[in-house]
Amino acid sequence: MDIPLNVSVFGPNGRIGQSTFVIMNPITQEVTHIVVKSESVLQTEHLVALKHIQSSDSDMIRLDCTGEQLAQMDLFQEVEFDSVNIPNFGAPAAIGDAYIWPYVTASPEARLVKIVHRHIPPYEREIRRGAHVHAANGRIGQVDELVVDKDTFHVTHLVLREGHLWGTKDVMIPVDEIETVTEDNIYLKLDKKSIGALPTFPVHRHIQH
Numbered sequence: 001m002d003i004p005l006n007v008s009v010f011g012p013n014g015r016i017g018q019s020t021f022v023i024m025n026p027i028t029q030e031v032t033h034i035v036v037k038s039e040s041v042l043q044t045e046h047l048v049a050l051k052h053i054q055s056s057d058s059d060m061i062r063l064d065c066t067g068e069q070l071a072q073m074d075l076f077q078e079v080e081f082d083s084v085n086i087p088n089f090g091a092p093a094a095i096g097d098a099y100i101w102p103y104v105t106a107s108p109e110a111r112l113v114k115i116v117h118r119h120i121p122p123y124e125r126e127i128r129r130g131a132h133v134h135a136a137n138g139r140i141g142q143v144d145e146l147v148v149d150k151d152t153f154h155v156t157h158l159v160l161r162e163g164h165l166w167g168t169k170d171v172m173i174p175v176d177e178i179e180t181v182t183e184d185n186i187y188l189k190l191d192k193k194s195i196g197a198l199p200t201f202p203v204h205r206h207i208q209h
Contacts, residue, residue: 002058002159004145005129009036009061016067020045021076021126022146026181029155031148035076035126039067045076050153058145086111125181132184133160133173136191143186147172158186171200 009017021035033047048070054062063070086109131143141160148155157172173195179187188195 001053001148001150002056002145003031003034003053003148004056004058004061005127005143007058007060009063011063011066011070013066015039016063016065016070019061021128023047023126024146024155024181026125026178029175031146031153031155034061036063036070038070040071044071046070046073047076048073050148084111085109127181127186128184131186133158134185134187135195136189138192140188140192140195141171144170171195171198173198 003019003022005019005022007019008015009019017036017038019034020037022031023033023035024031031050033049034053035045036048037043037045048063048065052063052065054064056062065073127143127146129143129145132139133141133143143158143160145159146155147157147159155175157174158178160171160173173188173190177189179189181187
């Protein structure tokens with residue numbers, strides 16, 4: 001089963017959103033959730049358990065829930081604004097064209113700072129489309145999608161996006177070759193030469209992203 005990112009997500013009554021992240025346990029290599037940005041005016045992102053996926057391919061994901069049911073699921077992230085005092089440097093006095101200490105003073109200015117809280121289950125990591133993939137000896141491409149065993153929900157392969165070092169073919173990298181995972185970067189155990197020797201598959205997309 002492919003789990004593509006940045007593709008349309010459909011429910012029983014039509015499109016309800018877009019996939020934005022995959023949540024994976026890096027220890028067990030199991031995908032636990034996908035993140036879906038809703039079609040609502042607020043475009044909130046919600047955590048959707050994999051059990052709700054009825055089918056998926058490289059261009060879309062189909063869920064068993066409606067947009068209304070999606071809106072009741074846990075939020076992926078919440079935003080709040082906190083007031084902080086930031087120094088605002090002013091100069092009550094100047095000598096020529098230069099401000100000289102101690103004549104430059106700092107007065108506090110209240111500003112609102114945006115704080116984003118992501119609700120990710122403990123010990124799990126989010127993976128987004130476009131995250132950089134690094135071989136042992138340098139960057140090789142970007143994440144396009146994940147291949148998941150539909151029975152165990154374990155990730156089996158990482159698929160590189162078109163435009164990587166090996167042209168317009170899907171490069172499927174066994175997940176066992178992943179060393180570490182962060183939100184923006186995935187580091188592999190293999191070097192570029194070893195990855196270039198892996199089997200590749202021609203890209204056939206119904207929709208070019």
